[in-house]
Amino acid sequence: MKQLVAIGMCALLLTACGKHEELKNERSATQEVMAGQLKSGTIAKERNPEKRKKLVEAALQDNKFGDLVGVDGLDAKEPFSLKIEYKGKENLSDNMTKKSIQLTVRDAVYAVKELGLNIDHIKVNVTYPYTDKYGNTSERYVIKSNYSGATIERLNEERKNFKEENLPSIADEWWAHPSFE
Known part of the structure; x- marks a missing residue:
């Protein structure tokens, strides 16, 4: 039973880490898009x-x-x-x-x-x-x-x-x- 709980906790932890990594990647992608828009001058048209x-x-x-x-x-x-x-x-x-x-x-x-x-x-x-x-x-x-x-x-x-x-x-x-x- 303890092994089952430990496996479940590890799975939850891995899932949480994956979500954190997804969020981090999403933020950096947004920053790249913003930087691209800023460099291309499209902000003046926004x-x-x-x-x-x-x-x-x-x-x-x-x-x-x-x-x-x-x-x-x-x-x-x-x-x-x-x-x-x-x-x-x-x-x-x-x-x-x-x-x-x-x-x-x-x-x-x-x-x-x-x-x-x-x-x-x-x-x-x-x-x-x-x-x-x-x-x-x-x-x-x-x-x-x-x-x-x-x-x-x-x-x-x-x-x-x-x-x-x-x-x-x-x-x-x-x-x-x-x-x-």
Whole structure:
């Protein structure tokens, strides 16, 4: 009897593992489809607001320098006015952290450019844990930026050719926390 129960438990476990693997494969297939749609530029033609938002979020989550918090403005009519929020990541030093937060903004702007959407302007804001002189830590904005569609169109096609330190000078609006200056 114990052997029968053990065999039954093994069968259940194997079935569960198979279902997990199926789900994993399904997710990666969906991500591949999304990536294919993003690369081919078909997102600009996508009329379903929910699907368009998921595709844009997928492109913006591919930012290795910051964690996407949210995207707003895709449910309105074209041209879109997007508000993109990221949470900055810590790096090895303060200077490297500042640079990676600037790279977060650069990569977000380029991701939107590559999507081929009709953009009026985009706001890219980044928060980062800030500790005050009393030792209290809270999420605070470290960068708030705004780029017009015309500015985005003028960017070189190759993001590697664009230096992140030029972001403040090309932005239509730029604010950085004094500790990031």
